[in-house]
Amino acid sequence: MELQQMRYVVAVAETSNFTRAAERCLVVQSALSHQIARLERELGARLFERTSRRVRLTAAGEAFLPAARQALEAAERARAEVAAAGGVIRGRLAIGAISTVAAVDLPAVLKRFRRRHREVRISLRTSPSEELVERVRQGTLDVAFLGLPLGVRPTGVHGREIARDDLVAVVAPDHPLADQEDVDVRRLAEETFVDFPAGTAGRAHSDAAFAAAGIRREVAFEVTAAALMARLIRQGLGIGMLPSAFVPELPDLRVVRLRDAPARIEHVVWSRSQPSPAATAFLSALDISPAER
Structure with missing residues (x-):
């Protein structure tokens, strides 16, 4: 064989x-x-x-x-x-990330890494946080960037918290809320929503805010990519809730801050097994030692 x-x-x-x-x-x-x-x-x-x-x-x-x-x-x-x-880093580097990663400028980091380590084959995929954690556990991803609700930590992997952020409401420029500086979650219950699929970590943030207020809302559009979410919001089909650090990527939409906004924590995770030389070099580029727990 x-x-x-x-x-x-x-x-x-x-x-x-x-x-x-x-x-x-x-x-x-x-x-x-x-x-x-x-x-x-x-x-x-x-x-x-x-x-x-x-x-x-x-x-x-x-x-x-x-x-x-x-x-x-x-x-x-x-x-x-x-x-x-012998001092040469080569092999595969498989990266995973949520579509709303904001704690690091991932394209810029990957560009610098590739310039320094030209013999490393880099791949990138976007998926929900829970799928990314599972792929890191299975070894099909080396490193992943997640977004999780406050109090939730990834299990079965090593990792580090890299940023905390609050969710904000995102609406079309001609929406009645577009000129509001802030709004209560109860007011948003009257709106139709665009959000991530039910059961995902991305959806859990906004669901928790409405559950805490004891109210229900209508999610008419479930999507997996923030770019498609923004396009639907832009057309006035609904409003969304996204991390405040990410919304500068959507300059044509209006941002409305939420009172008692739910928090999101971004994590970077890697396998509990010994990372490959390429994964170790990538983590080092983020000032992270694989020995961290």
């Missing part, structure tokens, strides 16, 4: 197509197919079901895929550790 064979299996599993997998791996399809067939003979099981229309994993393939990915990641980690011992 060879690492190259595992790379081919992962590529076919992710593309569901032998031709596209071969293109990704920079080999001719016949060579890729031959190596996978050879691996299947060694394992004594077919990894893929092939038809004229599709390719999909068999039960054996489903069982093999996670172990293949782990083996490839371990091999890459080993190469990265050897390079780091």
Whole structure:
């Protein structure tokens, strides 16, 4: 069993197509197919079901895929550790962030990091905080930036609080509240809302404010990205509640401060396992030591 064979299996599993997998791996399809067939003979099981229309994993393939990915990641980690011992940082750096991260200028941080460590392959994904924590726990993300309600802490990971902020109401320029300096949460209960999906940490902030006031509100539009939320608000379809540190990103919308505003805490988290050289270098760029708990 060879690492190259595992790379081919992962590529076919992710593309569901032998031709596209071969293109990704920079080999001719016949060579890729031959190596996978050879691996299947060694394992004594077919990894893929092939038809004229599709390719999909068999039960054996489903069982093999996670172990293949782990083996490839371990091999890459080993190469990265050897390079780091010689003073060179390389390998993968997978970053996750909520769409309203405001405590750090993430694009600027990533730009500086890439200039300094050009051999590191950087990836970034945005997701809700609870999904990001789970991905860090599983090892598919190295570092993640979260936003959580006051009193809630991420579990199963190492981390640090990096900022605290209050939520504010965000409305269209022609909204009746646009000229208000501040407003009570009870007044907002009359409005239609655009918010993050129910059950997410981002939604929990605003839900808690209305629950504390003992009132209900209507959330007509549930979205996962702050940019889409802003577009809906801009069209007058509803109002939103966002962190005050983030709203400068939306200069064409009006901000109304909330009395007894709910607080949000931003965290940066990383795995309890020893971070990779690339993750360690990234945390160091944030003046964080991976040894912190």
